[in-house]
Amino acid sequence: SVSTDSKGDTGLLEWGFKTVNFVVCQLCALLSAFWFRLFLHPSKTSPFIRHVVATLLGLYFALFCFGWYALHFLVQSGLTYGIMILTGVEHMHKYCLVVALSYLSLCQITRVYVFDYGMYTADFTGPMMVITQKITSIAFEIHDGMARKEEHLTPGQKILAIRRMPSLLEYFSYNCNFMGILAGPTCSYNDYIAFIEGDPRRHRDQEADRKSQSKLKQAEPSPNVGRVIRKVATSFFCLLVFLSVCKVFPVERNIDDDFIANTPFYAQPVYLYLSMLTTRPKYYFVWTLADAINNAAGFGFNGYDADGSPRWDLISNLRILNIELATSFKVFLDNWNIQTAHWLKRVCYERCPYHPTAATFILSAMWHGAYPGYYLTFLTGIVVTLAARAVRHNVRPHFLQSPTHKLVYDVITWAATQIAICYTVVPFVLLSIGPSMKFYRSWYFSLHIGCILLAVALPVKPRHLRVKDQQKNLLQDPVQHPVEARDTDRSQKEKTT
Secondary structure (H helix, E strand, O other), rough: OHHHHHHHHHHHHHHHHHHHHHHHHHHHHHHHHHHHHHHOOOOOOOHHHHHHHHHHHHHHHHHHHHHHHHHHHHHHHHHHHHHHOOOOOHHHHHHHHHHHHHHHHHHHHHHHHHHOOOOOOOHHHHHHHHHHHHHHHHHHHHHHHHHHHHOOOOOOHHHHOOOOOOHHHHHHHHOOOOOOOOOOOOOHHHHHHHHHHHHOOOOOOOOOHHHHHHHHHOOOOOOHHHHHHHHHHHHHHHHHHHHHHHHOOOOOHHHHHHHHHHOOOOOOHHHHHHHHOOOHHHHHOOOHHHHHHHHHHOOOOOOEEOOOEEOOOOOOOOOHHHHHOOOOHHHHHEEOOOOHHHHHHEEEEEEOOHHHHHHHHHHHHHHOOOOOOHHHHHHHHHHHHHHHHHHHHHHHHHHHOOOHHHHHHHHHHHHHHHHHHHHHHHHHHHHHHHHHHHHHHOOOHHHHHHHHHHHHHOOOOHHHHHHHHHHHHHHHOOOOOHHHHHHHHHHHHHHOO
């Protein structure tokens, strides 16, 4: 017991040093981002210089944080770029997906099972996960732009399609720039190149948005310093919360024999919720700080609100309030690790002809790493997603008759969603099969059984019919979903034109 505690304390101490190392690098990246925008603005220097500086700074930060392990970033990027050049555009996206994911998996398996299973050492595969997203995204976007006919593309694919092969410098700049090398988030190649060249909305503005486009050309929006400071303050507040409460509600207590035997059944879900709630602020810290760095450099502009104020959430990776107040599994996932969800949707869900939900969760598990707990989490996520979808389609309409009924439904589904999320994610935190199965056995696999029964008993429309209904509802009720409604309306205008 003493040796185990000593090992845990050593691991936590090492994690603390690595966290300081990471935070220092990210703060340097934040200062570099302000400098990059002020002194290397597109109006003052060429895209070539911006690419070179962004890449060199990114590699320097990577070497500072991970030492020579950072060479894996160059090897993975260089290997896949060679595949893009040597193979045809018809099949390069498949080869790049297999090679990039295999290289990432090999590094993850080596790090986990050869060096430090479950320890807190510096994880150089974290940045590789983001680079893998970028490699596969750019490969599929090149395939869309150079190998597929325009009429076969969805509106989103048309916007992101790449019409020419990127140069080696552009490719490495996209993968290894200092703004996203350590914590991402991922972004589309077209968005990044447009930012480097100083025209951030050129490929996204539609024919119907000429007024907005002319407004953009007249006065390029500048990221509000106050907005960046608020994001930085939010991120460090989340870090403070995490460091304050992470040991108060340890997740491991959920599988403690004394806790299972002596805690009333109604108190166990409460503790489960609190213990998983305290694990989220560290992700809030990392992703919010990364968003602030990109915004400080001038990257992340996403058009204007109805009142004319600029939006800087193009590559934001989470919406904290939407996560904590989510009333469905889908709403939670739509607001958590947003750019990864976009990547999974564009690379897998939209293109997989059979069982896209299952295929997407499996790809997500493979991408996350070699710990078996990841696979348990995402396999559980499949049945929970199917059950949540069935309940929403069959039960929710009966509670929309009055505001009171809707409020009752929201409260119940909020509690159910939070417990379902916590139940699903426990193996993701515990990592190993044994502790994860012990937790599920202590709950008698109740959510697994209940979700399977709901998914089988309640009918759900096919996906293409659900998409039509969703578009119809968004256009009829734009207040509830303003962003989605605007995008849907633009798609309809495109089709009409």
